[in-house]
Amino acid sequence: xxxxxxxxxxxxxxxxxxxxxxxxxxxxxxxxxxxxxxxxxxxxxxxxxxxxxxxxxxxxxxxxxxxxxxxxxxxxxxxxxxxxxxxxxxxxxxxxxxxxxxxxxxxxxxxxxxxxxxxxxxxxxxxxxxxxxxxxxxxxxxxxxxxxxxxxxxxxxxxxxxxxxxxxxxxxxxxxxxxxxxxxxxxxxxxxxxxxxxxxxxxxxxxxxxxxxxxxxxxxxxxxxxxxxxxxxxxxxxxxxxxxxxxxxxxxxxxxxxxxxxxxxxxxxxxxxxxxxxxxxxxxxxxxxxxxxxxxxxxxxxxxxxxxxxxxxxxxxxxxxxxxxxxxxxxxxxxxxxxxxxxxxxxxxxxxxxxxxxxxxxxxxxxxxxxxxxxxxxxxxxxxxxxxxxxxxxxxxxxxxxxxxxx
Amino acid sequence: xxxxxxxxxxxxxxxxxxxxxxxxxxxxxxxxxxxxxxxxxxxxxxxxxxxxxxxxxxxxxxxxxxxxxxxxxxxxxxxxxxxxxxxxxxxxxxxxxxxxxxxxxxxxxxxxxxxxxxxxxxxxxxxxxxxxxxxxxxxxxxxxxxxxxxxxxxxxxxxxxxxxxxxxxxxxxxxxxxxxxxxxxxxxxxxxxxxxxxxxxxxxxxxxxxxxxxxxxxxxxxxxxxxxxxxxxxxxxxxxxxxxxxxxxxxxxxxxxxxxxxxxxxxxxxxxxxxxxxxxxxxxxxxxxxxxxxxxxxxxxxxxxxxxxxxxxxxxxxxxxxxxxxxxxxxxxxxxxxxxxxxxxxxxxxxxxxxxxxxxxxxxx
Numbered sequence: 066x067x068x069x070x071x072x073x074x075x076x077x078x079x080x081x082x083x084x085x086x087x088x089x090x091x092x093x094x095x096x097x098x099x100x101x102x103x104x105x106x107x108x109x110x111x112x113x114x115x116x117x118x119x120x121x122x123x124x125x126x127x128x129x130x131x132x133x134x135x136x137x138x139x140x141x142x143x144x145x146x147x148x149x150x151x152x153x154x155x156x157x158x159x160x161x162x163x164x165x166x167x168x169x170x171x172x173x174x175x176x177x178x179x180x181x182x183x184x185x186x187x188x189x190x191x192x193x194x195x196x197x198x199x200x201x202x203x204x205x206x207x208x209x210x211x212x213x214x215x216x217x218x219x220x221x222x223x224x225x226x227x228x229x230x231x232x233x234x235x236x237x238x239x240x241x242x243x244x245x246x247x248x249x250x251x252x253x254x255x256x257x258x259x260x261x262x263x264x265x266x267x268x269x270x271x272x273x274x275x276x277x278x279x280x281x282x283x284x285x286x287x288x289x290x291x292x293x294x295x296x297x298x299x300x301x302x303x304x305x306x307x308x309x310x311x312x313x314x315x316x317x318x319x320x321x322x323x324x325x326x327x328x329x330x331x332x333x334x335x336x337x338x339x340x341x342x343x344x345x346x347x348x349x350x351x352x353x354x355x356x357x358x359x360x361x362x363x364x365x366x367x368x369x370x371x372x373x374x375x376x377x378x379x380x381x382x383x384x385x386x387x388x389x390x391x392x393x394x395x396x397x398x399x400x401x402x403x404x405x406x407x408x409x410x411x412x413x414x415x416x417x418x419x420x421x422x423x424x425x426x427x428x429x430x431x432x433x434x435x436x437x438x439x440x441x442x443x444x445x446x447x448x449x450x451x452x453x454x455x456x457x458x459x460x461x462x463x464x465x466x467x468x469x470x471x472x
Numbered sequence: 473x474x475x476x477x478x479x480x481x482x483x484x485x486x487x488x489x490x491x492x493x494x495x496x497x498x499x500x501x502x503x504x505x506x507x508x509x510x511x512x513x514x515x516x517x518x519x520x521x522x523x524x525x526x527x528x529x530x531x532x533x534x535x536x537x538x539x540x541x542x543x544x545x546x547x548x549x550x551x552x553x554x555x556x557x558x559x560x561x562x563x564x565x566x567x568x569x570x571x572x573x574x575x576x577x578x579x580x581x582x583x584x585x586x587x588x589x590x591x592x593x594x595x596x597x598x599x600x601x602x603x604x605x606x607x608x609x610x611x612x613x614x615x616x617x618x619x620x621x622x623x624x625x626x627x628x629x630x631x632x633x634x635x636x637x638x639x640x641x642x643x644x645x646x647x648x649x650x651x652x653x654x655x656x657x658x659x660x661x662x663x664x665x666x667x668x669x670x671x672x673x674x675x676x677x678x679x680x681x682x683x684x685x686x687x688x689x690x691x692x693x694x695x696x697x698x699x700x701x702x703x704x705x706x707x708x709x710x711x712x713x714x715x716x717x718x719x720x721x722x723x724x725x726x727x728x729x730x731x732x733x734x735x736x737x738x739x740x741x742x743x744x745x746x747x748x749x750x751x752x753x754x755x756x757x758x759x760x761x762x763x764x765x766x767x768x769x770x771x772x773x774x775x776x777x778x779x780x781x782x783x784x785x786x787x788x789x790x791x792x793x794x795x796x797x798x799x800x801x802x803x804x805x806x807x808x809x810x811x812x813x814x815x816x817x818x819x820x821x822x823x824x825x826x827x828x829x830x831x832x833x834x835x836x837x
Contacts, residue, residue, distance in 0.1 A: 138799045145805075147541035158801050166539035167546075302659035305636045366541065435802030436565050443784045447661060465565050 095369050096127045097376050098150035100143070102136035104394075105329055111392035118388070119379045126372050144168045147366065151373040155198055155362040157189045157429045163362065164192050165432045170363045170370065171195045177378040181386075181400045189427040190360050199381035200399035202389055203358035204324035205421035206258060208232075208346065212339040214239055214319040223320075225417065227346035229262070229288060232320075236297040239319035247298040248309040248318035249289060251446040253438050254428055255309075255322060258355055259285040261426050262348025267466065272431050275470060278463045284349070286448075286455040293449045300449055314338055324357055325418050328411075329395040344417045356425035358399065397422075433469045440465045531809045532556070538798055538805030548806070555810035568689030570811065572785050573793040574818075575690065577772060579699035580707055580789065581822075585767040588711045588718060592763065595715060596722035597752065611723070618716035626780035629709045633657035657705045661786030663697025664704055700786035706777050714770065718763050725759035726752070761830045765823055772819045790815045 099116070103109055109132060116128045131150065133139045137159070143149050144166070155163060163169040172190075176199045179187055186200040210223050218238050223231070236246025249255065260266070265281030268274065292298035299318070306312035313321035314335035321327070322345060331338055345354050361377040363370065379385050386403035389396075393410035397419060404419050430437065444458035507514075532555055536548035558566040599610050617625065632638050635656045644651045662670075669675070676683045676693040683693040699707065729752065737747050753760075775791040790811065798808035 141539055141799055141803060144539045145541060147543055149541075162537070162539060162801060162803060166537050167544075168539055168541075300659070302656055303635060305634045307630075430801075433802050435796075435800065436569070438801075439569075439784070439796075440565065443786075446659075446784055450661065452662065468564055 094125050094127050095372050096129050097152060097369060097372050098129045098131060099152045099376065100131045100133060100136075100140060100150035101154040103132040103134070107329075107392065108394045108396075111389065111394065114392075115380060115385055115388050118384075119376060122379070123372075123375060126375065128376060149364040149366060151364055151367055151369060152376055153362050153364070154201065155190075155360050157356075157358050157360075157427060160190060160197060160360075160362075160429065161192065161432045164197065168365055169197055170365045170367065172197050172199065172363070172374075175363075175370075175374045175378075177382055181383065181402065182381075183399060183401055183404075183422045185356060185422055185425050185427075186358050186399050189356065189358055189429060198360035198362040199377055200358050200360045201381060202396040202398055203356050203422070204326060204396055205356050205418050205425050206255070206322055206324050206354045207342050207344055207417040207421055209313055209321045209323060209327060209340050209342050211313065211316060211319045212341060214244065214316065218319075222341055223343045223346075225344045225420075227343065229346055229348050232346045233288075233292060233297065236292060236320065237295070240297045243317060245297060245299045245304065245318055247292060247320045247322075248301055248304060248306070248312040249293060249298045249322075249449075250309050251300050251442060251449055253441045253445070254355055254357070256285065256289050256445065257426065257428075258322070258345050258353050259289055259348060261353035262345070262350060263288075264348070264350030267430070267437075268470075273470070275463055275466045277466055278459065281350070282459055283455065286459060290445075290448050290455050294451075300446070313340075324355075325395045325397060325415075327395075328415065342415055342417045344421055352424045354421040354425050355428055356422060357428050431469075433472065434466070437462060437466045437469060528809045528812060531805055532813050533810075534806045536805045538803040538808070551806070555807050556814070558807070559810060559814065563689065566807065569785070569788070569793060570790075570814075571688040571690055573788045573790045575695060576699060576703060576787060577774070577789045577791075580703060580774060581768065581771040583699060583704075583707045584711050584714075584771050585764060587707075588714050588767055589760065589763055591711070592715045592718035593722055593753075593756070593760070595719045596726055597748065599719070600723055600726045611719075614719050615716035617713040620713070622713065622776045623780055625709065625713055626777045629705065630658050630781060633705050655701060657701060658781065659783060660701035661784070662701055663694070663699065664701060665696065665698035666693070667698075667701065700783070702781065702783040703787050706774075706781060706787060709777055710771075710774060714767070718767070721763055721766075722756065722759060725756050729755050757830070761827070764826060764830060768822055768826060769819055772815065772822070790818075 101112075113130065116130055120126065120128055136154070140150075140153055149168060155169065160169070173196060176196060179196060179199075182200055183203070186203055187196060190197050190200060208223060208227070212222065215222055215235075218241075220235055220238055223235065232247070239246040257267075260282055263281040263285040265276070265279050265285060267277045269276050289298075293300070299312075301308050301312050304312040304315075304317040306315065306317065309318070309321045310323050310327045310330045311334075312318040313323070313327070314331055316338075331340070344352060361380055363373045363377055367373055381399065383400060383403070386398035386400035387406055389398040390403040390406035391410055393407065397404055397407050404422075408416060408419055441458065441462045444453055444461055447453040448455055448458050531548075533550055533552060534548040535551050535554075536542070540547040542548075558564065559570045560567065595614055598604065599607050599614065601607075604610065633640075635654055635658075637657075639657065640650075640654045644654070676691070679693075683691065685692050687695065733751055733755070734747060737751050742750065773791045774789050775795065778787050778789050778792050779795070781787065794808050794811045794815065797804050797811055
């Protein structure tokens, strides 16, 4: 014990000494820390390539890329200790917290060519008319269908013009034995498209009023839960799976509603599956899907704001976005013209993910709504297990949302 | 936890203090040297334990979000005992979630601590038998779960207990009719007692209004419906992984019991059960106290298995609630530290109570 203590002390001192030794290039170069989470090996390699290209174009800037596990916790600790990285990933759901805490710099004019991004994505990262950070890439939710199972059931493949009735009818026809028609995770973001398709919403446009207690919300909930009750849809855990993509890959569900991430996961784990992708079916109020997106935030407390913005702009600018597109991994670049390139690399069969951007809703709630999400998820799960009624789920969630807004 | 009146200090005759007037400087030097030797450990203790602890107490009275740098002037405001009120007395979502976590954790502790202590004791006695062949192998096998990563074990358990998993297949082998209503262990929020009552057709609606009344944000029925099925799985998992460590502690204590005690008991005509009950168990009492204390503290703080297996409110424990309040969307470090403080007080009270009941004067560890 004592020996290990001494060892720790010596190591700490040694590290401290070495950390202070200035690098030979320190005189004329600036080091920018970029913190993110690790994605697929292909995506990490592409990012490193982009950074190498950036460093070549800007010889005075050194980029220190840190892809960390437990990203949320690590970043939060870095902020709290006042030692934040210069540039960092920001998930859309987390932006309100960072803005509220005052740790993220407002982008505004620093962001190059904002018109080139998908407008819905710019909208996601805009709070109180301030565009905070340039979007890195995004995923939308679409409907995946198993071609073999459709053929076996003698059904025609889904189209972009599908409606709720088409979905339930097909799910019913596809359910047999161990296989259900559709996998429905008991999670708010998976259900939200149905709410929007029904014409409902959680909060009013300005975010000051709870509009969740509505007929539309009830309709959407009854559709989602009704399919489970009828046995034509099931949550992943009922299908011996950890998530929807796994249930779809193992053939336990004939259809799934996942985002772009499903492409890579299926390719890697279930390479033999033949599947197609179409837009989510339309509800009474038309089409809707969700966009999940991440941006490059720049720290408010920053020694090198200009260099930081240079990096963020390079990675999200036309050049960077095209590099993302050409690498062709799961997520789509946030720029409209680069999305075309992505489709060429990836294949036209994934078009539904790109076209979904036109009617995608943001995955973002005001500060403090984590409790609302937890409550709704729990209620949805209980309702799927038959322990709660749809109206009780709605009632509980509305009460929580109103409690949060009242604070 | 040092006894004020340990039997040893009483039995040793006190030596009158020697008068050392000329050696004051030597004594001072000795003191300095003593602290110098202590310094490395003390510094680490203060920096990584005392300071964070004091800070955590302070933060629990603020509204710090856990993101804004603490050195910023507007990083937080002191809000008195607001956080504690929201958790304990004020009706609302925070109170409901906190008491859901308390309920789950309490059932967890009540279920796991006695079970793991008892099984570890029995296992230790068995692998301590001289007639047992390959004792080393058995000891190793029993200890293996304790040194395996809890994350890996959690994931393996998820596979074993999934609806189509091995556990269900085994039960179906014994009861062929089970297949139609197989339990989804990994994701079932039904309380265990509630589940049993349901088999006899009793539900919340049948027993009267008292079951639907809310106390501390939870219905009486929810309070008494027991740990959820998923929680039961986590309890089994954790019992299984902890037994090994506790067994080793018991084993060490068993080997300290001199053989003549057993011989004397045998000559007096005690049978195996009597020897176990009247000799082994009483002599192990200090160790049992230690094991139960360890178990209590560990169980109240259960985190990683729950974090991996998930399961929402049905498996929410206090330690997980602390984490969920502190990090991620809507982080609220003030609330999280307040939750942690209450957890600390709960553990403290239980340890003291436990010491009253099990510790006695023999608790000299």
